[in-house]
């Protein structure tokens with residue numbers, strides 16, 4: 142099976158038009174993130190224009206939380222760091238950063254860094270290494286990385302390192318592939334990859350590959366397409382993509398496509414969604430799958446854009462192939 | 467389905483029921499044809515246990531979302547409970563409830579009871595990070611800050627340092643015990659529950675920090691020892707649960723650093739007990755990656771001559787594949 146780019150582009154286009162009321166409302170708290178996933182997937186597939194630019198920018202700006210100085214996931218939802226990063230990523234991909242009140246959003250993000258160095262997701266104070274990465278990424282994309290306490294942030298990540306070389310969501314938490322990605326990406330942005338125990342971590346990440354070819358997030362959990370990105374991006378940043386069997390992983394991701402309606406699911410035969418479609422395509426791009434655009438694994442955005450912004454780090458993806466075999 | 471049904475459910479949740487369960491499908495599947503319409507229609511209330519058909523809940527969710535905008539505080543209290551039961555990741559609804567707690571319109575104790583009811587009855591609630599964080603927020607709001615020093619350091623990684631420990635709430639020990647029980651309940655309902663186990667670490671982290679600086683230190687150490695035993699038994703019954711193994715190894719770090727003596731034997735070293743435990747389990751279930759990682763971690767905390775002795779023992783076992791020893795253990799030495 143090959144990657145059906147036209148079908149997936151159509152699937153993403155249709156998402157904006159579907160009016161399944163329940164599904165729409167149940168995912169409202171992830172709407173802005175979903176717009177980012179859709180746009181990023183389209184960029185990776187070389188079809189950025191498939192969604193209307195003006196409409197998208199308008200929606201992003203309708204999620205602005207004037208009181209907090211950040212973005213919520215949906216109009217009338219409270220501001221959060223996750224949705225604020227999505228908004229910034231979308232505005233940059235759409236070359237519309239002039240719409241953003243940069244000083245305000247920078248001060249919102251900086252205000253969320255805690256004395257321990259980690260970031261909270263919002264003013265109520267949930268902490269997570271995900272938020273630390275979102276904060277670092279957003280500030281770096283806006284050219285204000287120097288506004289955060291970088292030393293404290295690195296110290297916090299260092300304290301999250303476990304005996305298996307991996308990282309968890311907070312100090313003491315179990316290693317988890319997605320948390321490994323956020324910690325490694327943040328360390329790359331902060332130019333402190335020396336904190337990583339590269340051999341142990343690369344070994345632990347390579348052990349995530351299952352007999353099906355798919356990757357899991359933790360020992361003895363089921364494989365899932367989204368881990369293609371979490372694991373591969375970390376390995377790519379560490380220059381260790383050769384630690385996994387790329388042919389078997391490629392086949393696994395492709396087998397999770399819906400050949401009729403388009404989109405990619407977490408596992409073959411399951412319901413597709415935009416989250417797994419984006420991370421499946423992102424994984425394929427890092428694996429050098431033909432006819433895809435290069436994706437920057439640190440920012441999970443188009444590589445040429447990040448390079449133009451002068452933010453490219455020393456990651457390596459597999460060379461782009463010209464044929465599917 | 468009407469607003470009336472929504473208020474009925476909110477009312478039933480307020481009572482509160484002994485437990486709740488989200489029933490797959492609609493009501494049809496759960497009520498026999500001839501039983502007629504009961505007063506709690508379309509819900510099923512038997513001996514204080516409340517069954518909520520999934521389809522009904524989703525219908526009420528869309529009604530609640532539609533009414534939410536512009537609702538007054540009393541209504542927000544009702545609507546947000548329905549919204550969260552159907553969609554526990556709804557951050558804005560959780561924020562609204564925190565504000566109601568701050569404003570005195572919602573008692574912290576009641577909110578803890580309601581969220582534990584949700585966690586015990588809905589898989590989706592049991593696994594959500596922000597539901598557990600909501601409980602931590604309530605604890606921090608309700609109990610005064612411990613203001614204690616942390617024991618985390620380079621020698622004792624994985625545990626709170628002073629700037630974090632000082633903000634731990636002074637949760638009474640019996641409440642901590644109940645909270646650990648709730649985590650186990652959530653992990654039965656949703657296996658390998660990452661955020662539930664992370665919450666568990668937070669509770670024990672608070673117990674360690676508070677215990678280290680209070681006159682009843684022995685009570686806290688007693689509680690932690692009890693938890694070490696419980697987690698060990700948990701692993702015996704859930705041999706693929708690396709999440710529990712990870713926490714147990716964190717306890718070994720604590721014991722090794724001298725921050726709390728947690729060995730079951732009282733005078734011994736916890737890592738010795740864990741190494742024996744891991745070795746026994748690996749020999750019984752050699753196909754489990756989680757157990758090999760357990761053995762690997764416990765060997766990494768052990769003196770190298772002891773570790774080598776364990777490897778020699780493994781090599782004499784016929785059922786133990788040599789490639790597994792190579793893959794999981796040899797890289798360590």
Ligand SMILES: [Zn+2]
Pocket residue numbers: 365366367368407417
């Ligand atoms: Zn997934």
